[in-house]
Amino acid sequence: MAEALWRIAAERGLHEASLREVAAEAGVSLRAVQYHFESKHQLLVDALHLLHDDNARIARSRIDHDPTDSRALLRAVLEEFLPVDAQRATALRVLAAYYARSLTDPALAAVFLAAEQPLERLVADLIEAARAAGRTAPGLDAWREADLLVSGAVGLGGDVLHGRRTLADVRRTLDYHLDRIFAGDPARTARVPGEG
Known part of the structure; x- marks a missing residue:
């Protein structure tokens, strides 16, 4: 669901990332999104934390240095x-x-x-x-x-x-x-x- 939100944010902006749009992008029901996230704010916050964690993990794997x-x-x-x-x-x-x-x-x-x-x-x-x-x-x-x-x-x-x-x-x-x-x-x- 976080990746679905990221795709919407990257292509159309966060104002387009309603719970319904995220559900459609993720291929799950609206109820499934609502089950995991009590509000749109919580979805935005959780997806942001996951993005930071994902970026940090990928960066660590990419940075090869002396x-x-x-x-x-x-x-x-x-x-x-x-x-x-x-x-x-x-x-x-x-x-x-x-x-x-x-x-x-x-x-x-x-x-x-x-x-x-x-x-x-x-x-x-x-x-x-x-x-x-x-x-x-x-x-x-x-x-x-x-x-x-x-x-x-x-x-x-x-x-x-x-x-x-x-x-x-x-x-x-x-x-x-x-x-x-x-x-x-x-x-x-x-x-x-x-x-x-």
Whole structure:
């Protein structure tokens, strides 16, 4: 049922995801949906949690990195915010539908806009670990950098979905910012002479 809601959200928006529409999309009775979810709000919340769990599981299986290369790991994490395949494109569309709905639905916004900001925290932790290892430019604020990288990657991913930018262009933009962050990495400087 959650996947049915995601398909509706990705193709038509969450405003079209009534319990009846979800039942039809899932090929089950309305009663079956009502049995599992006491309200549309509960369906939206449960489907959102499942989407986050699903995305995290898939991302973990996809990200293959050298643990000594902080920049490559951060690049792989940011790549998860881009519509580089059908799964990520659908996830971005569904999350955009949730975002749009959250602007007019305070109860959903309270769930969707989680105060702990786990994506930003993950990116900040990766930057902070690299900073502590002497691999970043001096004077960086890991949280501010993470805030900009996550919001930038998500926004640029949306531009790719709209056809305003190409994946290649977005990747160049992300690499530009990562090169700035990792300008102090002695391992990187040694690998790429003259770059800095």
